[in-house]
Amino acid sequence: EVASVGGFVKQYSIVVDPSRLKAQGITIGEISDAVKSSNMDVGGRTIELSEFEFMVRGRGYLKGVADIENIVLKTDRGVPLRLGDVARVEISPDERRGIAELNGEGEVASGIVLQRFGANALTVIENAKEKIAEISGSLPEGAEIIPVYDRSK
Structure with a gap:
């Protein structure tokens, strides 16, 4: 069994074009x-049909980049202004708030191999x-993957 800690979480990022926002009169809010x-x-x-209800x-949950780009911000004479017209939508890593570091070289995701009760330690390690x-x-x-502590040595 491996208990993991850390790693990268992905998120959607909306990168706005300030000049397009200004031209369209749209705010970040x-x-x-x-x-x-x-x-x-x-x-x-409810909808009632015959004797059924x-x-x-x-x-309305957004499922991907295209869904976000197609969000309508406003309409002008029936023409929609979509988010993708004033911004770029990307999948990017979430802001890092790491709790682990290895040899001062930045954040790491870590895992700990757990030995179950009664299991042979050397077998688990192998x-x-x-x-x-x-x-x-x-x-x-x-x-x-870099082993940091190996009990078999």
Whole structure:
């Protein structure tokens, strides 16, 4: 069993173009309000058909970059101004607030291999080493697994 700590969390980032915002008369607050109001569930009522009654619910959760880019900020004579017209939407890492560092070289994600009660310590360590060797080739570029403390040595 491995207990992990740290790592990267992804988030959507909206990178606005200040000159486009100014040209369109849009504020950051209006963008924030539009994103919030476009990303919520709304309740409905019921529809009655014959002897059946159906609940109505509006699901408005954003699912990806395209959904965010297509949020309508305002309309001018029926023509929508979408968020993608004044900003770029990207998937980026969340702001780092790390709790672990290795040799002063920046933040790390860490994992601790746990030995279950009654298990043989050397077997657990050897199994962990085999698994690390197995997954090392599939890690993202620049990521590596570095044992910090090895009880078998």
